[in-house]
Amino acid sequence: KNQVEQSPQSLIILEGKNCTLQCNYTVSPFSNLRWYKQDTGRGPVSLTIMTFSENTKSNGRYTATLDADTKQSSLHITASQLSDSASYICVVSGMDSSYKLIFGSGTRLLVRP
């Protein structure tokens, strides 16, 4: 069964600190992996998209890594800001029916002053 597991479920850090969120998936054959940020009461906003041939991709203070062999991805947030408080969602697409994205349950990040 295609699944996407994220850890930790929730995380609290102090403003200015770095953090890393994890994503493991079992989707096969794999097409691409996306990270989204979802603020409370809003829709997800895209941060990065990576295919199996890409190891890392950055978007400002966000850096995503991908290991297609171990089926793991991480999202690293540098110098966190209060506005980074949100849920971060890992989304995986398979080669078959690529529009049927498989969503993780997200990591809920709280950045405290």
Next chain:
Amino acid sequence: NAGVMQNPRHLVRRRGQEARLRCSPMKGHSHVYWYRQLPEEGLKFMVYLQKENIIDESGMPKERFSAEFPKEGPSILRIQQVVRGDSAAYFCASSPGHLSSYNSPLHFGNGTRLTVT
């Protein structure tokens, strides 16, 4: 350049009533997707539409749920005879091309929160 627009943002219906959720995709996007999100759970695929065509509705319950994306106007997700279990956030997303194109962006609206009382 407006993003994906969904309305209403909040919808309250009594059991047995009908719910109509609207989605206007981003300009230039002809692919529309509907997802449902239950509290503390990830989004789940419901249906994929292109203009005037339903491509895949395998994620949508066969009874009471229907979706359309007419030639003119927004995409509509319709839930007939709503039950309490239908209470959820419903998100619409759009893309300019098929998601098999690895870099095809997928933009989400802010969702409609349906509450069935």
